[in-house]
Amino acid sequence: MAAESTSFLRRPAFRIGAVVLLVAVVAGVAWYMITAGRESTDDAQLDARVSQIAARVGGTIARIAIEDNQLVEAGTVLIELDPRDYQVAVEKAKAELADAEASATAAETAIPITSTTSASNVTTARGGVTQAQGAVSASERELDAARARLVTAQARQREADANAAKAARDVERLRGLVAKDEIPQQQFDTAVAAADVQKAAADSARSQVAEAEAGIRVTESKVTQARAGEQQAQAELNTAQTAPSQIAATKARAQSAAARVQQARATLSQAELNLQYTTLKAPARGIVSKKGVNVGQVVQAGQPLLAVVQIDDIWVTANFKETELQHVRPGQRATVKVDAVDGPALKGKVDSIAGATGSRFSLLPPENATGNYVKVVQRIPVKIVLDPGQDPEHRLRPGMSVVPTVYTR
Numbered sequence: 001m002a003a004e005s006t007s008f009l010r011r012p013a014f015r016i017g018a019v020v021l022l023v024a025v026v027a028g029v030a031w032y033m034i035t036a037g038r039e040s041t042d043d044a045q046l047d048a049r050v051s052q053i054a055a056r057v058g059g060t061i062a063r064i065a066i067e068d069n070q071l072v073e074a075g076t077v078l079i080e081l082d083p084r085d086y087q088v089a090v091e092k093a094k095a096e097l098a099d100a101e102a103s104a105t106a107a108e109t110a111i112p113i114t115s116t117t118s119a120s121n122v123t124t125a126r127g128g129v130t131q132a133q134g135a136v137s138a139s140e141r142e143l144d145a146a147r148a149r150l151v152t153a154q155a156r157q158r159e160a161d162a163n164a165a166k167a168a169r170d171v172e173r174l175r176g177l178v179a180k181d182e183i184p185q186q187q188f189d190t191a192v193a194a195a196d197v198q199k200a201a202a203d204s205a206r207s208q209v210a211e212a213e214a215g216i217r218v219t220e221s222k223v224t225q226a227r228a229g230e231q232q233a234q235a236e237l238n239t240a241q242t243a244p245s246q247i248a249a250t251k252a253r254a255q256s257a258a259a260r261v262q263q264a265r266a267t268l269s270q271a272e273l274n275l276q277y278t279t280l281k282a283p284a285r286g287i288v289s290k291k292g293v294n295v296g297q298v299v300q301a302g303q304p305l306l307a308v309v310q311i312d313d314i315w316v317t318a319n320f321k322e323t324e325l326q327h328v329r330p331g332q333r334a335t336v337k338v339d340a341v342d343g344p345a346l347k348g349k350v351d352s353i354a355g356a357t358g359s360r361f362s363l364l365p366p367e368n369a370t371g372n373y374v375k376v377v378q379r380i381p382v383k384i385v386l387d388p389g390q391d392p393e394h395r396l397r398p399g400m401s402v403v404p405t406v407y408t409r
Helices: 002-009 012-035 084-179 185-240 243-277
Strands: 038-040 044-054 059-064 077-081 279-281 286-289 304-321 333-338 346-353 379-386 402-407
Touching: 044 402, 077 304, 084 185, 084 243, 243 279, 304 346, 304 402, 333 379, 379 402
Parallel strands: none
Antiparallel strands: 038 402, 044 304, 059 077, 077 279, 286 304, 304 379, 333 346, 333 402, 346 379
């Protein structure tokens, strides 16, 4: 038996099987040692920031300064819209602003003028009231004096009438006596002369009474005019005393004019912005893509015109299975093999892990609320940033398939 066992071990087939088994064990151990502490997936692609360029204002495309797939720098002019309508709007806004500023200046200037004028009017009106009141007082005193003169004239008239009547009776008595030659003719003539004097005195007294009455009427007219002047002066004073309201109204107009200036400035600023919006520039360095417009085309505000892909900042979005993320952490080293680019794998590191699975962000997230639930391994996006300087020719493009490997140890 021992001889047979020794002969069996010496057979070539046994030796070959043993060698194959040993190689398999060594390969398995080596594979385990190589793959231990790393996670890899082929569900990954390159990503970059894509800026959608849209018109801020509507208009007709006057010039297109770029071509498809052209590399542009930040600030490069991409598209120019016809600016003439917006230039007219700017000129109109400037004219409205100038008019509003002129109105505001006039309104501000009117405030001190109104204040000074109002104070002067109040002083003048008060002086006019005082003067009118003095004129009324003087007219009333003059009226009292005229009435007193009338009373005196009437008294003198009564006295003159009485004297004239007495002189007339004396003449009548003496007339009979002179006819009888009982008195001398000279005495009679003297009596007649005295009667004539008394009659003239009576006529003069009546004239003075009439004059006094006329003076009263004139003075009463003066009093009426003076009182009317006083009322007018008081009305002017009342009008002048509305100065605070007038000043407040003037200040309100000035504030309204200032507000119109601000509004006109805002309108001008908006018009200038709209004019600037007629020139579309690249927001960052990148490659022009999806250009779908031509010269002469009319575009609307918000209409997408093209896209700029920022190829200077490219990262990897790797969709790892949830069972593969047990030891994956931000900051771990990673390598990335790009299918479309020959050469060594790119180096990078884990930047962050998404806050939810990819299915959770889908248009219709799954609702596993039925009795037919089947557990499906979910995938979670992991962002891997590449070390700078590994793509000097900018051959990497968003959407390329890659195979990242994260070293967890």
